[in-house]
Amino acid sequence: INHQTWYIKAEWRGIDLVPRMLELFEGHHEYPVTEKVRIDVLRRFGYYSTESNGHLSEYVAWYRKRPEEIARWIDTGSWINGETGGYLRVCTEGRNWFETEFPQWLAEAPKSFAASERSGEHGSYIIEGLETGRIYRGHFNVINGSTITNLPPDAVVEVPGYVDRNGLNIPRVGDLPLGCAAVCNQSISVQRLAVHAAVTGDDRLLRQAFLMDPLVGAVCTPPEIWQMVDEMLVAGEAWLPQYADAIAAAKARLAQGKAIPTRTGYAGAARLHTKTIDEMRADRVNSQRNAEATDKAKLRPAAAKKAG
Known part of the structure; x- marks a missing residue:
């Protein structure tokens, strides 16, 4: 549940900062643009969530339920601020750059590692x-x-x-505030269902995990969820041998031609272009930094504003 961690105590020189956090975040020069979800959760629950703006929006039901409203809650200056499929995009770009540039790296002098450069x-x-x-x-x-x-x-x-x-x-923390605990417990229940489903191959538990997922439940009806699970099981058949019977049944259902219509080619409300190798070469310094970085979101700038 590490994507739903909360600051329940924050002090500076003996001053309790928790009651002032909302004021401080809202008054920051950049956070009201890049951290809209986290600030709103702070506003509603009274405590600050440590998870990134984009990830937090995916773990609760309220911020990605209507495509036309997603831009209100995210920022595309960094993939971690809420871009659709942002982590996939940035990792794909890094992988493609690595595969292309790796022979050149081997030809360069080896890098030196010193204690002063510890990560x-x-x-x-x-x-x-x-x-x-x-x-x-x-x-x-x-x-x-x-x-x-x-x-x-x-x-x-x-x-x-x-x-x-x-x-x-590890010291004893005690109780989380009730609202924070409720958010965490919902995700824990989803994870418990998903793990038991994966271990046992029980697709009913798998479907229940999808039903209970806050964001899935905010967007999809039960019949839509059932069909989505069918399609995902079939797509992942090569890696899901424990679901062999469920996959056979899913194929039979999908073959009946009675599927709920979906939007063909829809890529999400806030998906950005994945850069080509030529585009990355035009920005070699940042492309190299992305390929090498373990933390691919160390810098989280706001999106540049368009002139006019």
């Missing part, structure tokens, strides 16, 4: 803490147990903690 990835800091005892504080994905007391104990949660020679140490 921000958690892994090396965790290992350092375990091996040397140097305390590393961060946020970690762990089995909940009794850490967050109003979420299921077997859920995976993202919580603050620290690492030292004794291992990973």
Whole structure:
């Protein structure tokens, strides 16, 4: 449930900032453009969600339900601000650039790695803490147990903690605010259904997971969801052997020619063009940075405003 993490406490020099967060975000020079969903969730729930604007919009029912309204909630300056299929686009561009440029990289002098150029990835800091005892504080994905007391104990949660020679140490958080917990519990239920479906090959559980997904439920009716699952099972047949019987039944239903009409060629309300290799070569510096980056959303600028 690490895509639905909340700041329930924030202090600066002893001042409780939680009551002021909405005012501060709304008064920022850029966040009201790039973080519209997160600011609105803060407005409705009273607490700030750590997840990106785009991802948060996908995990709740309210911001992507009508194509004509999506632009009100997203920004296309960075893929992570809500662009349709943005992560797929940026990864596709990075992969294509890597495949094209890799022979040239091999011909270049090897890069040097020094302690002064250490990345921000958690892994090396965790290992350092375990091996040397140097305390590393961060946020970690762990089995909940009794850490967050109003979420299921077997859920995976993202919580603050620290690492030292004794291992990973997670303090008890207690209850989330009820509204925040309700948002998390809905996604946990979807994930539980999906995992059990995948393990057992039970397509009824799979369909129930789709039914309970907040965004799917906001957009589709049950018959539409059933048909969508049929189509997805058939499309993924090569990788879904546990659903063999369900796929055979789905093929039979689809072959009857009674499918609910869908919009042919529709690519989503906010999908951007995937750059060609030639287009990326024209912007070589940024293309190289994207291909190399682990965090492909470190920079999140607002979309440039059109003149006139």
